[in-house]
Every structure is written in structure tokens, then in C-alpha cells.
Amino acid sequence: MTDRINAGLMRLYEDQGHRIVFWYDAARDLRTAFDAVDLPDVIKVEIANNEFGLKYRMLRQEAKARFLLYKDGPEPPMSENWLLDVQLASAVFRADQAAIWVADLGIPAKYEAAVRNHAEFYRSGKRLEALRVMEHERPSQSANDVRRKMLAVCAGADGDLDTVIEALLAELSEDREDALRLINRVGLGKFFWKEVSARYGYTVPEPDFQDFAITLFSSAWTCAVGEVGKLNADATLMFRRWSASRRWGEAFEKLSGDYQAVLKITEDLASRDFRNLIPYDHFEEVDRRIIVAMVDGLAQQSLAATDVLKWVRDRRQSHWYSRYADVYQAIGYATEFQQVLAAADLIMTSVSDGVRRYSASWFRLDQLYRKFIYHMQKSGQSGLLSALYEAVENRYTTNFVLKLNDAWQDQVSRLTDWTVPGFPRQMDFYREQVAAFRRKHQKVVVIISDALRYEVAEETLREIRKLNRFDAELQPMIGVLPSYTQLGMAALLPHEQLAIRDDSDLVLLDGESTAGAAAREKALAAGRSGDRVKTLAAKDFMSLGTIEGKDLFRDHDVLYLYHNQIDAIGDKLATEENVPSATEATIEDLVKLVRKLTSANFSNILITADHGFLWQHKALEESGFALSELEGDIISRNRRFVIGRGLSNNGGMKKFTAAQLGLNGDQDILIPNSINRLRVKGSGSRFVHGGASLQEVVLPILRVGKQRKEDVGQVSVQIIPPARAQITTGQIQITFYQAEPVTDKQQPRQVHAGIFADDGTLISDEAELEFDFTSENPRERELSRGFLLSKAADVYNNQTVFLKLLTRIGKTSHFEDHASQPLLLKRGISTDFDF
Known part of the structure; x- marks a missing residue:
């Protein structure tokens, strides 16, 4: 108790600046406590019929000294208190338990009722300390102020x-x-x-x-x-x-x-137009209602694609978005797919025209379909998306892949030799791409990702270009036929002649086997005399330490890295449905590989593939299989090609000789027309390659380099001032504008928005806004958001306040101003219904 009394007294002297403190012991039970008080530079005096002498001493003789005046008994009536004038200019120390708490906390004595009437609160040292901290940070201005802090401590x-x-x-x-x-x-x-x-x-x-x-x-x-x-x-x-x-x-x-x-929110939502629900996220059922409406509308093609894409973007502000992120993304990709398909004119005038148009735009449909299926699978909400899935699946397989490759087949059928003028050939990859670096005495690394079809490489390109100081370019290359792994891998090595063995589908390169890493490394070494070469699995390279990676660069001129994710998953009946997730993993792997290679000093990087693939999520119907009977000596048979001698069929397949395909040997090769598959027992039919479809034979050459200068930034966001820069009600609607579209090098920007008074007080709700619009149309890069004013805004009426956009500084918890718009707060009498 003595410690609390000492502390309480010292607050009166030190914190509140009093020189004289009165202590009335009304119950006459605190003399011992008074005697125990020992405060530095404080003179203890008892009031006992010595008032006039005390006054003279305190005010004249020792006018700067501190005094503690103790009276054994209650405070006298004001009319009998000869020290009243001194007391009114000083402090009175209350020494009962409530008074001690008041003094201990530094609460003004006039608010003592807030302590005395809630004694139970103060019997906890933990609560007392929490209140003391609050009182220190913001002293109470009333007894109710104290009570409000007590509520906060309780909660x-x-x-x-x-x-x-x-x-x-x-x-x-x-x-x-x-x-x-x-x-x-x-x-x-x-x-x-x-x-x-x-x-x-x-x-x-x-x-x-x-x-x-x-x-x-x-x-x-x-x-x-x-x-x-x-x-x-x-x-x-x-x-x-x-x-x-x-x-x-x-x-x-x-x-x-x-x-x-x-x-009864479900019943309430049933009668509302889902379009009016887009801004709200009070209940999860709102999201489900919106999703169902969009899915049905897209499936029936009754909603405008631009509207749906905007709604999907807007719903990212929903509290429930993370729970339905993959559903919304699936809807977004399905919408873009339908939009691009509607605009696609799937005709071509030659094989070169077909490749040019596929590599320029048509590949995007394969990409959008794959992304839709990926997010549908990842969402675990295939039932919710079932109507949309059926629509997208049917349009993809029938209106795009089949229609496109039927038109392509018309051009392929006219060919005598497998050649597409104007485009590099996979057979020439080493001579035209790899050796070009070596002729300039530059080191080069080649990443061969099994089944990295063109559209996957294009997405990889965009992900690499997002990296600071990285650049990349992509061009199409025509793959070999048949488009299968052994032949494609061999074609990427230096060689004079390629041949398929007489008794199997294994490949010979200049008469030598290409099976296994040792054989490939031997073939690579023959490319240029004196070159130090190395072949390595990509996963083994990723496991190297930093020094080991740099040693690899120092000791070698040409490095071939072999990556296998898509084909490893797709080429198995049990896992072929997982091709979309394998593709996502592949893109992530390739970006990591590129980063690690550049950190090991490799600056010339080529990424390519042995072949592409056809894939669809839905199991094939009977019409998807070639029905023709095969005749002749069959050496090897696959879903998408047949190798043999004296081969013929009754239609539905294109026949090439080995020579027509640029291969040594006397074999015949049959390729099913368009996207048809052959029946092969125990083999998957949804993921296939080996044929001549655009998806199988248009391969990527992705060149990656690193720049010296920083080249990645964030888009800027502006506030569009309202017609009258005033706030006259309890809320205001503000439009924001993203100044430029998001590109590979101009990344999205996230901002915090709110309305602040001039002294920095937040007077509205806050919003976290994402600006990642890619449209070239400025109107499609606008975003509107409403802000509600808080009660705190009343203090700043008729003053200028500021709508601010704040951006996080790096990964810290600190923010800096990005944009600000002054607004005059000019409301009439505030009511509960002024918005």
C-alpha cells in the first residue's frame, strides 16, 4: 500500500505539477501510512491548529518547497477551512482504495466516480495496468471517457x-x-x-x-x-x-x-437481379448467387463478355473471393474463350498461312481452354460450373480444335513433302539457333521441356518478362513428323541424317542411337569441334549450389537441360486428366530455371520442345477415333501415327514416306487426319501427340536474355475529381483511373484508399483496391468505389479533407502517398439517413 501511496503522491507532484498536496485522513486509520511516506524533497507537515503559521511558511518562507499537509480527521467545512485558498490552488490526495486507484492511474479527481462505482474492475492488476497505459496515451476528458476505456480493457x-x-x-x-x-x-x-x-x-x-x-x-x-x-x-x-x-x-x-x-438470405436473393448484388459481400450466398447467374448466362450466351469480365474483376473485392477465386477465374477464362472464339475466322490459304495465324492468335484458344479447365479442377466446384463446362468443352472440341484442324488437314493433304515455307524447322534447330551463338564464341544453354507446346511457351514468355531486367522473344518452329519424343529430341541435336530404326520407333542420329543421356551428349559434342558440352536433367541442375552452377558455366560452352513435367503426366492413362496442373508446374519450373541459370552467369538461353500435344478434358466419343483398317507391315502403332512398310488404309489418314518427312529409310508413316486417334489398347486418348495437328507441330523457340537496366515498374493510378469536389452527405462515390494498361513490364498496383482530415485522422472506411486492367481502352481501366464517412467526420465539417491513395513501401507495414484529391466536407445537420 505504501508503494501505491508514494506513487500516487508523486504523480500529483511530478505529473500534475502541484507543489502543495493536502491529505485528509477522514477515518483516522492512515497515520501509519503517512508516517511511512518518504518522498524526496517533500516536507511532511501535520495540520493541527497551525494553519496561519503553515500558510506563512509555505507561501513566504519556503515558497518553492514541496509540502505534504496531513490532517488527522475529515476535511473541515469550507467556512472553517483556513487553508481553503491554498487548497483550491493545490491538490487533495484521497487515500481510500478508490482514491489510491485514481491517483495511481493519474485520473483527475473529479472523475473519481468512474472508479469508485466500479471497484470490481480495479481489483485486477492486469486490468489496472492496461487502463494505466490507455490513460497515459490519451488522458480522459470525462468520467464516461474512463468508462469507455474500461470497456475496452474488459473486451x-x-x-x-x-x-x-x-x-x-x-x-x-x-x-x-x-x-x-x-x-x-x-x-x-x-x-x-x-x-x-x-x-x-x-x-x-x-x-x-x-x-x-x-x-x-x-x-x-x-x-x-x-x-x-x-x-x-x-x-x-x-x-x-x-x-x-x-x-x-x-x-x-x-x-x-x-x-x-x-x-433467409437465400430466399431474399432469389428475387433480386444478380447485377445489383455485385458490390456486396455480406453473405457467402451472394457469391454463389452471382456465380450461378453468370455460369447460366454464359452457358446460354445471354450475357455480354465485357460485362462478365468486369463483374469478375469487381468481385475480387469480395470477402469471399479467396474461397471462390478459382471459380471466378474459370468464369473469366471461359468468357475470354468465348469472346476470342467468336472473333476467330478459322480459315487459311496455305500451310504457312495456317502456322502464321495459329502462332499469332489462334493458340490463345488452346491457352484459354486449358486455363479454364485448370481453375475448374482446382476449385473443386465442378458441379457449380457444370453448365459452363459443357458449353466450353463442346465449343472447344467441335467449334475450334476440330474445325481448325479440318481446315488445316485440307492444306496438309495437298503436301508431298513435310515442309512449311517461311518457318524454321526443328531439324535445323542446332545449326540455326545453337550454333549461331557458338559462331560468335558465345556460350548457350538449351532447355528442352517435353511437350511444351506453343501456347504454354507463350505464357512462359509473359511470366519471364515480368521478371526485372529479363527479356524474351518467341517464334514458331515446325516440328518433325511423327511428332513423338524420340524423334523430336533427336532432331534438336546436331546431325546430318535422322532415321527411324527398321524394327521399332527408336531413332538413329547419323547412324548412332540417341537413347539415353550419354548418347545425346556424344551427339551434342559432335556439333562443333572443341566445344565443351554437357547434358543434364533440369532437376539435377536445380539441385546444384551457386558455386557449382557457376563452375558449370565456366567449364562448358553448350548445355542441354532436359525438363519433363507435361509429358510425364499426360502420357499416362491414370494421370492424363492432370495435364493443366502439370502445365502450370512446368511454367513455374521454367521461370525458376531461367533465374537460376542467369545467377550462374548463363546469359543466352533457348527454351524449346520435342513436340506439342492435343488434349481435352472430356473422354473422346466414338467419332474421335479413325475407323479405317490398316494394311501392310506395321512396325509401330501409336494413337496418332503408324510406322511400317507397304502401308495403306481406306481413307482418314495421310501417308508420307520417310524421305518425304526428311528422314532416311524406306518406311511409310500414316498420320490420322485432323485430330482423329487410332485405337491403342491401354493407352490414354485425351492427351496425344505424334500427329500433324497445329497443336502438335507448331513448336516454340523462346529466347531469353537479361538486361542491365531496371525495366519493371507498376502502373500509376489517378483519382478522377467529382464534378463538384464536395462531400454533402454521409457517403461519396469516387472513380479511379489506371493510367496505362498492365503489360509484362508494367505490373499491377495495389492501393489503400480512404478519406483523411488535414491532421491525418481517418474519417471514412478504408478500401484495398487492385489495379490490374490490361485493356487498351481507357474507359475499361476505370474503377468506382463508394466511401462512408464515420462519426469522426463531424468534427471536420466545412473543412477541406483528402481522399488519399496509399501504397505499401516494399513489404513493410508502412505506406506512402500515391495520389490525393482535396474535397470540401460540407454537410448539413448530420442524420442517420443522409446517405
């Missing part, structure tokens, strides 16, 4: 009533009410509900926190859809901030799920 909150409510909502979501019970136990229950009523407009005869929570959800929802809620604007603002907070995400989701049924 474990760190601010005003909003944060108390947030903490109590979290407990409610866990079926607990510890804080609420404590609030009642310390006598703050009535005060709490009075505060809730005044702040949020919740007024009921018998207040209950769960009832308040349900009312909060109900009111926020009805206000959002344009109806009158039971609570006021501050409640709506608090709900918006709480529901958007990452800290309280789990609590929001739990209560939202609980009250979704209570408030």
Missing part, C-alpha cells in the same frame, strides 16, 4: 466502442461471452448498452448481444440494397470495416454463415 480491445464490438463479435463467433460477463460483473452493463444505443441506434427494452449482432447484419444488408435498416450509418460503417478486416475474418465468416439462414 481486450485497443480503441473505441467499434473495437469493443469487434472483440465481442469474435467471442460470439466462438460461442463465448467472457468479456460480456466481465462487463456486467464490474457494473458496466447499463453503460455499455447506453453507449451502443447512442452510437449505433440499437434501442430495445431488453438488449442482448446476439440480438444486436443479428440486427447489425440485417441492417447492413438492408441498407446495402437500398432499404432502411434498423441501425444507423455508424453501424453500417462499423460493419463494413469489421467485415473487411483480415484480423476478424474468421469471426465474420462464422457469424455471416450462422445468420444467413436466420435472415
Whole structure:
């Protein structure tokens, strides 16, 4: 007790600046405590019929000394207190338990009732210390101020009533009410509900926190859809901030799920146009309603693609987006697929024209289909997306792949030799691509990714170009026929002659076997006399340390890395449905490989493939198989080619001789027309290669280099000023503009937006906005967002406030200004219904 008395007294002297302190021992039981007081530079004196002498001593003789005046007994009436004038200019120390707490906390004595009436609160040292910290940071201006801090301590909150409510909502979501019970136990229950009523407009005869929570959800929802809620604007603002907070995400989701049924939200949504629901995320059912409507509309082609893409972008602001991210992305890719397909004119005038047009734009349809299937599979919501899947699958297989390759087959059927004028051949890859570096005495590394078809390489190109100081370019190359691994891999090595062995589909390179790493390395060494060469599995290179990687560069002139992810998954019946995820992994692997290669000093990097592939998610129907009977001596038979001698068929297949394909030997090769497959027992039919479809034979040459200068930035965001730069109600709608489209080198920007007073006080809700628009059309790079003003805004009426965009500094918790727009806050009398 002595320590608390000493501490309380010192606060009066040091913190509050008093020189003279009076101590009345009304119960006459604190003399021992007074005697024990020992404060530096404080003179202890007892008041005992010596008032005039004391006054003279304190005011004249020792006018700068500190005095502690103790009286054994109660404070005298004012008319009998001869030291009243001194006392009124000084401080009185209250030494009962409540007074000690007041002094200990540094709370002004006039607010003592807030302590005395809630003694139970102060019996906990932990609560006392928490309140002391709050009081130190922001001294109370009233007894109710003290009580509000006590509420915050009880709830474990760190601010005003909003944060108390947030903490109590979290407990409610866990079926607990510890804080609420404590609030009642310390006598703050009535005060709490009075505060809730005044702040949020919740007024009921018998207040209950769960009832308040349900009312909060109900009111926020009805206000959002344009109806009158039971609570006021501050409640709506608090709900918006709480529901958007990452800290309280789990609590929001739990209560939202609980009250979704209570408030009959599913039935409510059934009668609403889903377009009007796009801005809202109060309940998970809102997302499901929007998704179902978009899926049905796309499947029936009754929604404009531009609208759907905008809705998908807007829903990224939804609290539930992470739960449905893959669903929304699947919808987005399906929409783009339909958009691109509608604009595609799948005709060609020659094989060269077909390759040119496929590598310029048609490949995008394969890419969009693959991305759609990937996100559909990843979402685990194939049932929700089933109508859209059926529509996309049918249009992809029938309206694109089949139609495209039927037109392509018309051109291929006219060929006598397998050649496409104007495009490099896979057979010439080493001489035209690799050796070109060696002729300039430059080192080069080649990454051969099995089944890296052109559209996958194009996505890889974009991912590499996103890297700072990296650049890349892509061109198409014509693969060998048949388009299978052994032949494609051999064609990429230096050689004079290629041949398929007489008794199998194994390949000979200048008469030598190409099977295995040793054979490939031997063939690579023959490319240029004196070259130091190495072949290595990509995964083995990735396991090298930094020094080992640099040693590899130092000791070799040509490095071939072999990567196998897509073919390893697709070429197995049990796993061929996982081709989309294998493709995503491949792109990630290749980007990592490029980064590691450049860190090991490799600066000339080529990425290519042995062959492409045909793939569809749905199992083939009977019409997808070639029906012709084969005649002749069959050496090897695959889904997409047959090797033999004296081969013939009754139609449905294109016949080449080995010589017509640029191969040595006397074999015949049959290729099924268009995208048809041959029946092969035990083999998968959804992922195939070996044939002459554009998807199988248009291969990538992806050149990667590294620049010296920084070349990656972020798009800039501007605030479009409203016609009248004023806020006249409780909310304002603001439009933002992304100044340039996102490209490989101009990356998206995330900003925090809010309205701030001139002194930095936040007076609205905050929003986290993502600007990643890729459109060249400026109007399609605009984003609108509404902001609700808080109660704190009332203080700044008729003042200039600022809508600010803030960007995070690196990965820190600090932000810097990106853009600012002054607005005149000029509201009339604030009401609960002024928005």
C-alpha cells in the first residue's frame, strides 16, 4: 500500500505539477501510512491548529518547497477551512482504495466516480495496468471517457466502442461471452448498452448481444440494397470495416454463415437481379448467387463478355473471393474463350498461312481452354460450373480444335513433302539457333521441356518478362513428323541424317542411337569441334549450389537441360486428366530455371520442345477415333501415327514416306487426319501427340536474355475529381483511373484508399483496391468505389479533407502517398439517413 501511496503522491507532484498536496485522513486509520511516506524533497507537515503559521511558511518562507499537509480527521467545512485558498490552488490526495486507484492511474479527481462505482474492475492488476497505459496515451476528458476505456480493457480491445464490438463479435463467433460477463460483473452493463444505443441506434427494452449482432447484419444488408435498416450509418460503417478486416475474418465468416439462414438470405436473393448484388459481400450466398447467374448466362450466351469480365474483376473485392477465386477465374477464362472464339475466322490459304495465324492468335484458344479447365479442377466446384463446362468443352472440341484442324488437314493433304515455307524447322534447330551463338564464341544453354507446346511457351514468355531486367522473344518452329519424343529430341541435336530404326520407333542420329543421356551428349559434342558440352536433367541442375552452377558455366560452352513435367503426366492413362496442373508446374519450373541459370552467369538461353500435344478434358466419343483398317507391315502403332512398310488404309489418314518427312529409310508413316486417334489398347486418348495437328507441330523457340537496366515498374493510378469536389452527405462515390494498361513490364498496383482530415485522422472506411486492367481502352481501366464517412467526420465539417491513395513501401507495414484529391466536407445537420 505504501508503494501505491508514494506513487500516487508523486504523480500529483511530478505529473500534475502541484507543489502543495493536502491529505485528509477522514477515518483516522492512515497515520501509519503517512508516517511511512518518504518522498524526496517533500516536507511532511501535520495540520493541527497551525494553519496561519503553515500558510506563512509555505507561501513566504519556503515558497518553492514541496509540502505534504496531513490532517488527522475529515476535511473541515469550507467556512472553517483556513487553508481553503491554498487548497483550491493545490491538490487533495484521497487515500481510500478508490482514491489510491485514481491517483495511481493519474485520473483527475473529479472523475473519481468512474472508479469508485466500479471497484470490481480495479481489483485486477492486469486490468489496472492496461487502463494505466490507455490513460497515459490519451488522458480522459470525462468520467464516461474512463468508462469507455474500461470497456475496452474488459473486451481486450485497443480503441473505441467499434473495437469493443469487434472483440465481442469474435467471442460470439466462438460461442463465448467472457468479456460480456466481465462487463456486467464490474457494473458496466447499463453503460455499455447506453453507449451502443447512442452510437449505433440499437434501442430495445431488453438488449442482448446476439440480438444486436443479428440486427447489425440485417441492417447492413438492408441498407446495402437500398432499404432502411434498423441501425444507423455508424453501424453500417462499423460493419463494413469489421467485415473487411483480415484480423476478424474468421469471426465474420462464422457469424455471416450462422445468420444467413436466420435472415433467409437465400430466399431474399432469389428475387433480386444478380447485377445489383455485385458490390456486396455480406453473405457467402451472394457469391454463389452471382456465380450461378453468370455460369447460366454464359452457358446460354445471354450475357455480354465485357460485362462478365468486369463483374469478375469487381468481385475480387469480395470477402469471399479467396474461397471462390478459382471459380471466378474459370468464369473469366471461359468468357475470354468465348469472346476470342467468336472473333476467330478459322480459315487459311496455305500451310504457312495456317502456322502464321495459329502462332499469332489462334493458340490463345488452346491457352484459354486449358486455363479454364485448370481453375475448374482446382476449385473443386465442378458441379457449380457444370453448365459452363459443357458449353466450353463442346465449343472447344467441335467449334475450334476440330474445325481448325479440318481446315488445316485440307492444306496438309495437298503436301508431298513435310515442309512449311517461311518457318524454321526443328531439324535445323542446332545449326540455326545453337550454333549461331557458338559462331560468335558465345556460350548457350538449351532447355528442352517435353511437350511444351506453343501456347504454354507463350505464357512462359509473359511470366519471364515480368521478371526485372529479363527479356524474351518467341517464334514458331515446325516440328518433325511423327511428332513423338524420340524423334523430336533427336532432331534438336546436331546431325546430318535422322532415321527411324527398321524394327521399332527408336531413332538413329547419323547412324548412332540417341537413347539415353550419354548418347545425346556424344551427339551434342559432335556439333562443333572443341566445344565443351554437357547434358543434364533440369532437376539435377536445380539441385546444384551457386558455386557449382557457376563452375558449370565456366567449364562448358553448350548445355542441354532436359525438363519433363507435361509429358510425364499426360502420357499416362491414370494421370492424363492432370495435364493443366502439370502445365502450370512446368511454367513455374521454367521461370525458376531461367533465374537460376542467369545467377550462374548463363546469359543466352533457348527454351524449346520435342513436340506439342492435343488434349481435352472430356473422354473422346466414338467419332474421335479413325475407323479405317490398316494394311501392310506395321512396325509401330501409336494413337496418332503408324510406322511400317507397304502401308495403306481406306481413307482418314495421310501417308508420307520417310524421305518425304526428311528422314532416311524406306518406311511409310500414316498420320490420322485432323485430330482423329487410332485405337491403342491401354493407352490414354485425351492427351496425344505424334500427329500433324497445329497443336502438335507448331513448336516454340523462346529466347531469353537479361538486361542491365531496371525495366519493371507498376502502373500509376489517378483519382478522377467529382464534378463538384464536395462531400454533402454521409457517403461519396469516387472513380479511379489506371493510367496505362498492365503489360509484362508494367505490373499491377495495389492501393489503400480512404478519406483523411488535414491532421491525418481517418474519417471514412478504408478500401484495398487492385489495379490490374490490361485493356487498351481507357474507359475499361476505370474503377468506382463508394466511401462512408464515420462519426469522426463531424468534427471536420466545412473543412477541406483528402481522399488519399496509399501504397505499401516494399513489404513493410508502412505506406506512402500515391495520389490525393482535396474535397470540401460540407454537410448539413448530420442524420442517420443522409446517405
